[in-house]
Amino acid sequence: MVVRIQHLQQWKQQARPIAVLTASDWLWARLLDRAGVDVVLVGDSLAMVALGYKTTLPLTLDQAIHHAAAVCRGVEQALVVVDLPFLTYQESPQQAIASAGRVLKETGAQAVKLEGGYPDMAATVAKLVRSGIPVMGHVGLTPQSVNQLGYRQQGRDPAEGDRILTEALALEAAGAFAIVLEHVPPPLAQQITQQLAIPTIGIGAGPHCDGQVLVTADLLGFSETVPPFAKIYDTLGDRAIAAARSFCDEVRSGQFPAPPP
Ligand code: KIV
Numbered sequence: 001m002v003v004r005i006q007h008l009q010q011w012k013q014q015a016r017p018i019a020v021l022t023a024s025d026w027l028w029a030r031l032l033d034r035a036g037v038d039v040v041l042v043g044d045s046l047a048m049v050a051l052g053y054k055t056t057l058p059l060t061l062d063q064a065i066h067h068a069a070a071v072c073r074g075v076e077q078a079l080v081v082v083d084l085p086f087l088t089y090q091e092s093p094q095q096a097i098a099s100a101g102r103v104l105k106e107t108g109a110q111a112v113k114l115e116g117g118y119p120d121m122a123a124t125v126a127k128l129v130r131s132g133i134p135v136m137g138h139v140g141l142t143p144q145s146v147n148q149l150g151y152r153q154q155g156r157d158p159a160e161g162d163r164i165l166t167e168a169l170a171l172e173a174a175g176a177f178a179i180v181l182e183h184v185p186p187p188l189a190q191q192i193t194q195q196l197a198i199p200t201i202g203i204g205a206g207p208h209c210d211g212q213v214l215v216t217a218d219l220l221g222f223s224e225t226v227p228p229f230a231k232i233y234d235t236l237g238d239r240a241i242a243a244a245r246s247f248c249d250e251v252r253s254g255q256f257p258a259p260p261p
Helices: 005-013 026-035 061-074 093-107 120-130 143-149 158-174 186-195 236-253
Strands: 018-022 039-042 079-083 111-113 135-140 178-182 200-203 211-214
Touching: 005 018, 005 079, 026 039, 026 061, 039 061, 039 211, 061 079, 061 093, 079 093, 093 111, 093 120, 120 135, 120 158, 135 158, 158 178, 158 186, 178 186, 186 200
Parallel strands: 018 039, 018 211, 039 079, 079 111, 111 135, 135 178, 178 200, 200 211
Antiparallel strands: none
């Protein structure tokens, strides 16, 4: 089944949880699509897990587009959402339209994601949506603001929780089709999920969101540091090292390639 933004809305109404994973290249996008994920997110976390940067901030729009186009070539069913990189949309709604327009035109993705809420980002989202660009919001811990927030949980005190709820409501009113809630207390995520008509996608936000997202490198055991809320489903990193080591050993010992029959 080919997933479109309308399906996410339907699934919220049907209480059918939404599964989202990140990808940054053709190979992994193809595997995740075959596994049946609903949404493939070309997250700007690719700056860290694919390009080796310490934060998401250095990612450029050209790099995001390059990776997103490869992902789209590997996906047949899932909805593809692409993160707009740091400072490719915050300056003005016009800058956001230019960046998001390039993403949609040059990659084949169906939607963009951006971080932040009320008031500036809600106005930008409204402009994007009016221009025909589907937008996923992202509130709570917003990694593009790492130099202000760090990576700590957001929304712990009531005032901060109210601010995050207000941001989420403003993004919904602006026309966002879904919102990522990152690293917020589960009761806050539950309250936001109950108040919004659009789906919430949680990461480190507890079990009450309408969907869950993880960074694929974390769940497969490729990442050197994994956030406390991520679940490691396999340790492919260790298995890849072991396989490559076996290859090296066999080449050096003359075991591979085997002599021709
Ligand atoms: O960049 C990313 O991978 C993300 C997810 C953590 C939601 O934004």
